[in-house]
Every structure is written in structure tokens, then in C-alpha cells.
Amino acid sequence: MTSMRPTGEWDGTTFAHEAFLFATDQEVLDRIVPFTVEGLSRGEPVLVVAGKRVRRLLAAELGQDVRRLATFAAAETWWRGGHGTLHAYDRDLRTLRSAAPTWRLVAEPVWLAREDGREWSRFEAVANRCYAAMPYYSLCLHDRRRLPTSVLDAVVRTHPLTWSGHAPVEAAAYEDPTRFLRSVQPEWDARPGHSAVWTVTAPQEARRALAAAVIDGWRERADDVVLATHELLTNALRVAPFVEVAFWTDHETLVVEVADTGPGLPDETRGYVPPAADLAGGRGMWLAWSLADDAAVASSPTGTAIRLYFRR
Template sequence: MSDVRPTGDWDGTALAHEAFVFGADQELVDRVVPFVLEGLSRGEPVLVVAGERVRSLLAGELGPDLDRLTAFTAAETWWRGGHRTLHAYDRDLRALQAVAPTWRLAAEPTWLARDDGREWSRFEAVANRCYAALPYYSLCLHDRERLPEPVLDAVARTHPLTWGGSAPVPAPAYEDPERFLRSVHPAWDRRPARAAVAALTTPREARRAVSAAALDWWPARVGEVVQAAHELVLNALRVAPFVEVSSWTDEGTLVVEVADSGPGLPDETLGYVPPPTKPDSPRGMWLAWSLADDVAVDSHPAGTAVRLFFHHR
């Protein structure tokens, strides 16, 4: 009898999030096939989202059991940019939660090999917090031969579990999501002397100031810049009597900073978390983060400053 326990002591009541880094084909098969078969034996929905090579290997090993999977999908079709990909992922998770007491997912985020896909590491970090109560096992597959070392380093820091050879074990490099996010944000350099700075008390004033900066920089992105800044100003004015809005260009990037003297953000991961579907749910940070190309946060009990970065495309 095998002593391999594909999900260890996981009891199916909360998220288990494991990174499995593989090189050889057999190494992958020996990890994923028992994981899939255990789920099928327990009557759990089992989903596999992976690249062509991984799907081919698993199809050959699973044989007729392939038809018992809830999903067997090409990962190449999933990447839509970080926020849009997570939004689709969130929608599918909520749909599963409505019909299944627990489920499991083996997923290979193939887009991590692309420059524009590496921001996904931030969402992997945030998932540990925003999906902590969802009853599923997420086995994330990472090809050692395809991914550069910095990406593999981020994988190790964003997954609480790793494979120990016969069962999942705590990952020694795992970091708190907020700490990880701060480490991958753009460097927080001193605001340049050339920056346009204004202390504002209404969102309308902010829209005018930011619109002028965006029109001078790149008119095609005015709408995105203004809307993103507007959402942050609305949030800031809920906790402070005025907001300081600054803007400047740095080579091919427009930077917009919104700063307040409020009590600080209660959770710096909120900009990466899909908002609830209720009409009155707060979604300002999610929308601002979605519209900008990058974001950096400096938050403490004496105030918060958020920088939005818009690249000239």
C-alpha cells in the first residue's frame, strides 16, 4: 500500500494552497495523478487547467478517468491580464461553492513565463487571504525548466504549502501577502521636484487636475487615469478632510499619487480582491488597480499614499 497522501491532513473545510515545482515528466505524473484519483474516489469535483505538455501527459496516464474530470482545460486560453483573469477565476470558484461542499484544482499558470504574466504572483499571494475560507485544494504546477529564477522565488513565497515527497508540508519561504506585495511594488522613490501637487477637497477638483496631466501626457488614456484617481480620491475623502494629488512623468510612464492623512489602509491586499457582487459593495481600489498598469502603496497609522503607474503603450 502506498504511503503517499496527496492532500495530507487537509479536511476540506478551508483553502489549501500548494506550489509543486517539477522538472521531469514522471515527477509531475507521480504528484498529479494520485491527487486527481483521490479526489475522484471521494466524489469531489476535480478540475485541471494546464498547458499542452502537461495535459498530454495527464491524458495518457488517466485514460478513461479523464472523462470523470469536471474540467480539463487549456491554460493558454485563461490569461486575460491579472485582474480580468482573477475575476473569471473568482466567478468560477463562487459557482462551485454553490453546488459542491469541497473540490480540488490542479492548475498550471503558464502565463508566468511571459513578462506581462508575472504580476500573477501578486494574485497568488492575495488568494491566501481572500479565499482562505473556501473549501478547496489548489495544487499549482510550475515547470522548473520554463520559469526564470525570480518567478520561482515568488512561487515559493506565495504558497503556504510545498510537496514533501509523500505529503504536503509547510513552505519555509512563505510570506504574509502584504509583505510580499510590498516587496514587488515599484520602488518608492522621493517625489520629484517637478511634480504637480494640489491639495483638494472634492473629487471634481481631482478629476480636473488629473485630466490636465493626462491630456499633456497621452490623451488616449485620459479616461482610465481620471477614473482610477477619482476612485482613490473618493476613498481618501472618507477618512480625511483633504487629499493631496500629485502627478509627474518618468520616461514613458505617468505617475499619479493620491495621499491622505487618514488612519491607514486596514488591508493592503484589497486592490487585488474581486469585490462582492452586491451593487453597493466597495470596489474603488479594485477598479483603480485594474485600470493602472502598476500600483505602489505606502500606508501607516498617520496616512496613506497610493501611486498609480500608467505606461505609454
């Protein structure tokens, strides 16, 4: 008879990221309860951020032990958009890092069931890279009964671990974060013929041109468009003597493209990673991504082009 190993070979020194897909209440209990009890027995902080049904099941099963959890919170209140949610999550992780040598998290991103919450899969992918050295185990719960097939497909591609029934194992469908991001970003079609195009050598040039080009119907997004583009231009002009900026509208979407002839991005995930609090630079892509509604990257050793998408 094989004994259960809730965290497998995890030694508490690095990030472990598991997708647990369930279809019954009993499956939830069979996975979460041993995981939680093991953590409590080892003196590790155990955090639970889950939907109402999962919290009710766990509270009934743990009884008084639920008071020993470091956090027992409603996931329904956590969604602030992809960048806002990750920024708050990142702050909490760094606070934990300063207070505990290791911890474990049970998380149910209930917002994945909503159209506006599905971008979270991108941040799940990036977490594998930006939190690789964080000493915690993240057990992510995903309800097969509520989530569409497309979301479940993204789940298994963004988590390096899955559950075998008695221990976590490597997930066969897991993809490198950059590859996953490229597969879910907007299609990179040729610029339309009506695009406005400028070659600039200083961000101020593009700021003025863009501010003038944002036509009626888009005025409410003008500040976002100009500031996000300025951040990308500032980055691009550090690696190239000039930058090409293109601007066009496509039905309900305004698109800005910033293209340079530099050496390519060292890491295409940077727009999804919160910059460290003490980092003097490196905030440009994060800020630009957070101001836009979507983004796409085409990068190679001969240059980088980034498109930002703004909706009305």
C-alpha cells in the same frame, strides 16, 4: 514504508494552496495522478487547467477516467491580465461554492513564463487571504525548466504549502501577502521636483485638474487616469477632510499619487481582491488597480499614500 497522502491533513473545509515545482514528466505524473484519483474516488469535483504537455501526460495516464474530470481545460487560453484572470477565476469559484461542498484544482499558470504574466504572483499571494474560507485544494504546477529564477522565487514565497515527496508540508519560504506585495511593488522614491501637486476636498476638483494635466502623448490613457484617481479620491475623502494629489511623468510612465491623513488601510491587499457582487462600496481600489499598469502603497496609522503607474 511511508504511504503517500496527496492532500495531507486537509479536511476539505478551508483553502489549501500548494506550489509543486517539477523538472521531469515523471514528477508531474507522480504528483498529479494520485491527487486526481483520490479526488475522484471521494466524489469531489476535480478541475484541471494546465498546459498542453501536462494535459497530454495526464490524459494518457488516466485514460477513460479523464472524462470524469469536472474541467479539463487549456491554461494557454485563460490569461486576461492579472485582474481579468482573477475576476473570471473568482466568478467560477463562487459558482462551484454554490454547487459543491468541496473540490480540488490542478492549475498550471503557464503565463508566468511571459513577462506580462509575472504579475500573477501578486494574485497568488492575495488568494491565501481572500479565499481562506473556500473549501478547496489548489495544486499549482510550476515547471523549473521554463520559469526564470525570479519567478520561482516568487512562487515559493506565495504558496503556504510545498511537496515533501509523500505529503504536503508547510513551505519555509512562504510570506504574509502584505509583506510580499510590498516587496514587489515599484520602489517608493521621493516625488520629482517637477511634480504638479493639488490639495482637494472633492473628487470633482481633481478630475478637472487631471484631465487638463494629461498632456499630448498620454491622451489615450486620460480616461483611465481620471477614473482611477477619482476612485482613490472618493475612498480617501471618506477618512480625511482633504487629500493631496500629485502628478508627474517619468520617461514612458505617468504617475499619480493620492495621499491622505486618515487612519491607514485596514488591508493593503484590497486592490487585488475582486469585490463581492452584492457589495455596495469597496470597489474603488480594485477598479483603480485594474485600470493602472501598476500600483504601490505606503500606509501607516497616520495616513496612506497610493501611487498608480500608467504606461504609454
